[in-house]
Amino acid sequence: MQTRGAYHDIGPTLSHKVWIVGLYLQYLTYSVIARRTRHSISAIKRYLRDFGRVVTCSKKGLTAAETAHMAGISERLANEYVALYRDYNIPEYADRIEDLVTSSNPSAPMAKGKKGAPKA
Numbered sequence: 001m002q003t004r005g006a007y008h009d010i011g012p013t014l015s016h017k018v019w020i021v022g023l024y025l026q027y028l029t030y031s032v033i034a035r036r037t038r039h040s041i042s043a044i045k046r047y048l049r050d051f052g053r054v055v056t057c058s059k060k061g062l063t064a065a066e067t068a069h070m071a072g073i074s075e076r077l078a079n080e081y082v083a084l085y086r087d088y089n090i091p092e093y094a095d096r097i098e099d100l101v102t103s104s105n106p107s108a109p110m111a112k113g114k115k116g117a118p119k120a
Helices: 016-025 030-037 041-059 064-071 075-088 091-103
Strands: none
Touching: 016 030, 016 041, 016 075, 016 091, 030 041, 041 064, 041 075, 041 091, 064 075, 075 091
16 A cells, blocks of 8 residues: 555655656656656656766765755755666666766756746
C-alpha cells in the first residue's frame, strides 16, 4: 500500500524523480516514461536537466550542500542523484549520462528560480 508521504514525495522514501531519471538512463523514451510515471514530458526534462547539473557538480568535487544550491534542488535529492550517478556510471550508460551533462549546459548559470518566478 502506498502511503500519502510516498505519493506526495514526502519523507524518507526514494524520490519519484530518481525513478524517472533511472528509466531515462535505461534508454526509455520520453513518451514511455511519461506514460509509465504519469508525469509530463516537460517535468521529465526538468528532472533530467537537474540530474545533469548534479553530475557536473559531483565531477567537480562539490559537496551535496553546494551541489544542491548550484542545481536549485534539495540536498536530499542531490544525494539521491549522486547515488544514482554512481550506480549508472558504467560504460553501458556512459553515452546517456554524457548527453545529460552536455544538455544541462554547464556554462549557463545553474541556479534556477521557482515556478513562475523570474530567473536571475
